[in-house]
Amino acid sequence: MTEVTDAPNPRADFGRRLRQLRRDRGWTLSEVAERSGLAISTISKAERGVISLTYDRLSQLARGLEVDLAAFFNAEGQSFEPGSFAVARKGEFKRQETVNYVYEMLFPDMWNKAMTPMMGSLKARELVDFEDFVRHPGQEFLVVMEGVVTVFVEGRAPVRLEAGDSIYFDSAVGHLYASDGERDARILVVCAPGPGA
Amino acid sequence: MTEVTDAPNPRADFGRRLRQLRRDRGWTLSEVAERSGLAISTISKAERGVISLTYDRLSQLARGLEVDLAAFFNAEGQSFEPGSFAVARKGEFKRQETVNYVYEMLFPDMWNKAMTPMMGSLKARELVDFEDFVRHPGQEFLVVMEGVVTVFVEGRAPVRLEAGDSIYFDSAVGHLYASDGERDARILVVCAPGPGA
DNA sequence: CAAGGATTTTTCCAATAGGAAAAAATGTGT
DNA sequence: ACACATTTTTTCCTATTGGAAAAATCCTTG
Secondary structure: OOOOOOOOOHHHHHHHHHHHHHHHOOOOHHHHHHHHOOOHHHHHHHHOOOOOOEHHHHHHHHHHHOOOHHHHOOOOOOOOOOOOEEEEOOOOOEEEEOOOOEEEEOOOOOOOOOOEEEEEEEOOOOOOOHHHOEOOOOEEEEEEEEOEEEEEEOOOOOEEEEOOOEEEEEOOOOEEEEEOOOOOEEEEEEEEOOOOO | OOOOOOOOOHHHHHHHHHHHHHHHOOOOHHHHHHHHOOOHHHHHHHHHOOOOOEHHHHHHHHHHHOOOHHHHOOOOOOOOOOOOEEEEOOOOOEEEEOOOOEEEEOOOOOOOOOOEEEEEEEOOOOOOOHHHOEOOOOEEEEEEEEOEEEEEEOOOOOEEEEOOOEEEEEOOOOEEEEEOOOOOEEEEEEEEOOOOO
């Protein structure tokens, strides 16, 4: 016995979205049924929130409607000694310089760490040389500690980050940081080798 | 008798992702069960691809894991799309609470990241319960953003860290953080799975 | 407005999901 | 190695889903 609830049923929303999706395409139930391999009745019920589709069917349906599964929801839219540890005191870092940045590796004498944390300084209004995108395997995480930083990711619009903001990306994609404010910026970068490292 | 199919079952992928998501948080099945309201067995089966969850359950599960539903799907295949990136704005984090800390996972809807960055707050002079050392595989990196923090590493003398200081250690060793100052402390923690993860 | 085709909703039943509890496996400390 | 606690997997059973076909609704046209 299906209750007549107009409470914000989770599936009701989904159903509406589904129907919308179908009608946007001007398709009928049977058309979608054919494309997806589901039964007409199933789709009908799903659209009205009578039933709650299983992952399998959702998956099929997505293919049938030619949308990414996510579209349905977008609702809201290591010789590191085991057991060891190390402390890095502010200011006691080992300095390194590259063309683009000045940074200090935090635990230089531990090797095979799963992560490589670095503190970096970006001089205010440093020239950004677009020829020098940095690329390397693995993933990278950056937090802005002070100042404002613009991150250039190859093929994407620049991202402006303020203190407290962070970004996570695939290091294999060309990237570049630059201070964006009047002051020097201070960043923390943590690199990790990719899954297959 | 479950067939031993290693065929690219659509749900198998999903299941793996699910398990990953749960383990990233260090949660047990029953923990997720409680948070999501689903039965333990259901989650277990879903993770192993034995069953195909319905939309309703998926929805609940997403809430329980504190991820956007879309996060389950975005990566139809791989995790952390090669070449992708994500930005976390200060204050736009997803809150999580444990017995000892309040922290916000920074990129909750990307899974299989090589690193798991979190921002945490430690209430001033919170009682430290030494019975509750935290232990999990992998390595951990902590930076103090604000305040003063004492890190207790099992079997070692407590380490006092001030803003800008950081510590890197093996997460398998019992560890515990506590704010040590008058003010609340703010920390950034990055976890990485160990070599054999 | 009646007839006929197209589309959607219902009905009925087999297939599958989901939960409670038992069983197995996996970890702890002693 | 042992018992003990914790976590995961199985088992067993009920509730729900999903499909085929029948019934109802909605066009369109004469």
